[in-house]
Amino acid sequence: MPKPKAIVIGAGIAGIAAAIRLAVKGYEVEVFEANSYPGGKLSEITLGAYRFDAGPSLFTMPQYVDELFELAGKTKGLSYQNLDVVCKYFYEDGTKLSAYADEDRFAGEVAGLTGEDPANVKRYFKNSRNIYQITNHVFLERSLHRLKTFLRWDTLKSVFRFPQIDAFRTMHRANKGFFRDKRLIQFFDRYATYNGSNPYQAPATLNVIPHLEQYFGAYFPDGGMYSITTSLVKLGEKLGVKFNYTCVVDEIVLQKQEVKGIRVKGELQAADVVISNMDVYFTYSKLLKSHPELQPAKLLKQERSSSALIFYWGIKKSFQELDLHNVFFSGDYEAEFKAIWEKQGLYHDPTVYINISSKYKPDDAPMDCENWFVMINVPANKGQDWDELIAEARKNIIAKLSRILGEDVSSLITCESILDPRSIESKTSSYQGSLYGTSSNNQFAAFLRQANRSSKIKGLYFCGGSVHPGGGIPLALLSAKIVSDWM
Known part of the structure; x- marks a missing residue:
């Protein structure tokens, strides 16, 4: 047969x-x-002696x-391999925070830098874990469109606990309820970008995401x-x-x-x-x-999710203060998200993410050099003048990184390739270049x-x-x- x-x-x-x-x-x-x-x-791209993972990092x-x-x-x-430090964060006020994978160590790091009570951090992660336990078997691992899903006992238990997933507050509002320090609120607001959403609009249910990273860990494929x-x-x-x-x-x-x-x-x-x-x-x-x-x-x-503007830069220097994952926060997070979601444009002081795989895979860059995957969140493509936006963003990103790192980044760039919402759509058939389909x-x-x-x-x-x-x-x-x- x-x-x-x-x-x-x-x-x-x-x-x-x-x-x-x-x-x-x-x-x-x-x-x-x-x-x-x-x-x-x-996928991946290669520029001379530099190799880059093109997308998810x-x-x-x-x-x-x-x-x-x-x-x-x-x-x-x-x-x-498991990462000891999930990500390094750089704030405009000079604060440098290492997000350790170990919960106790992370809580201690936060307390030392912000004065926030470590108990608040642990309470937050407990809430995140609770949301995961309620939603995992219902919203993630099974179809929401089959009657069979809702006839299971674990689904019924989750339905009874639905109010605990905090679906009727925004992420930002919920995070303000947990913490006093604006830097820590900004830290946890950032998780909305993991599925292309806006923390000032997205439901606090998305505060489940930190649990996925903190409890299950972050890794680097060899x-x-x-x-x-x-x-x-x-x-x-x-x-x-x-x-x-x-x-x-x-x-x-x-x-x-x-x-x-x-x-x-x-x-x-x-x-x-x-x-x-x-x-x-x-x-x-x-x-x-x-x-x-x-x-x-x-x-x-x-509504589609946000997109990304990515610069792939070969950098002729090694920065000891940087790790595999690095985030340089905007000085005004709310203004940045308003620029993206309400004005469908870019903010002059964007939050910049840099992934450097050569930190763990040295042959991705020449000796004493690094391969920088530099990304900012941008709106989906709705006909904006991307050539103009890209030129302005490149200038602002270089100025921001040069100021915080104390080095003229522009003089270190030996090669460059760019991925924007238009090319994301053409290469991956993602409508409007949105990274996650519809927004949340x-x-x-x-x-x-x-x-x-x-x-x-x-x-x-x-x-x-x-x-x-x-x-x-x-x-x-x-x-x-x-x-x-x-x-």
């Missing part, structure tokens, strides 16, 4: 994970990727990667972030998954609202099921454009995301950051798990 055939559109991390899970289930699986390489946002909850190797019966998988992609592709290939690159999918072929396959280069590729790892907006507007009656109009009009700026956002299975088209499934449960590596991997469990 022939195996059932599954086609995955897009070799992003969720698409690769879905392919692995379906191959383990006994499906014949083919992946069709428009680019000449796998990974989507989780923070690795948390590695158990979801490990699980894929375990499902395939492999004893060896991805190798990675081969860099892109090794997550390459290791999973190799695993998929060993399981018989066929990856087709430079293959743009023209359409999803339907017959009476049932999937029959996809069309690529004018030819039908038949399948029993199709899993789209493409942004849900483009899945409907491009691949199903001949079926407007099946498109969820309200969903496609939802209201308390119902989790319920408004596209389900992992189409309710109108039989045999069509969705995975990736633009659908349930959300963006980022862990949630993208969970979307693949939900698809697999549903099938």
Whole structure:
């Protein structure tokens, strides 16, 4: 008896994970990727002697990667190391804070720098853990669109505890209730950016994110972030998954609202099921454009998450005060978010994130040099003059970093590449260049995301950051798990 055939559109991390899970289930699986390489946002670029992880740079909850190797019966998988310092933070008033992975050490660091009672920090993390325990099995690991989910006892317990997830206050308001020091409030407000949201609008439920980083830890893959992609592709290939690159999918072929396959280069590729790892907006507007009656109009009009402006810089110096992850805070966080979300522009004093993988993988840069992945949060692309915005942002970023580091950064840049919302959309099919699909700026956002299975088209499934449960590596991997469990 022939195996059932599954086609995955897009070799992003969720698409690769879905392919692995379906191959383990006994499906014949083919992946069709428009680019000449796998990974989507989780890819890499090289500039001369410098290598950069192109997209996601923070690795948390590695158990979801490990699980894929375990499902395939492999004893060896991805190798990675735990970070002692998750991130270093630099404030405009001169404060330098090391976010230690150890909770007690972090609380002590905060107390010494801000005078905040360590008990408040521990109380905050306890609240974060509590939100996770309530939401994890309901909102993250299962579909919100199946009756089966809500008939489970652990789901019912979570429903009764719903008021404890703090869905009706903003993150910022909740954080002000825990701390007095503005620097610490800004520290925890920043976690809204982990899914492209605004802490002054997003529900305090998102205060679950610190628990994912603090309790489960932060890690660095020994081969860099892109090794997550390459290791999973190799695993998929060993399981018989066929990856087709430079293959743009023209359409999803339907017959009476049932999937029959996809069309690529004018030819039908038949399948029993199709899993789209493409942004849900483009899945409907491009691949199903001949079926407007099946498109969820309200969903496609939802507010998109923020995007990013990234400078990849080869730096001809090594900075001892910097680590793998570094954040240089804006002096006025609220003004920065107003500029992004209300004015759809950039703030003159942006919060700057720098990732330097050569701190842990020295061959990513020449000796005594560093590879800087320099990122600021920006709005999704709605037709702004990005060339002008990029030039202004570059000037402001260099001035800020030079002032705080006491070094003329511009004179140290030996090579440069730039990624902006326009190129993010063109390279990864992310509508408007948004990094996480729709934003989470209201308390119902989790319920408004596209389900992992189409309710109108039989045999069509969705995975990736633009659908349930959300963006980022862990949630993208969970979307693949939900698809697999549903099938």
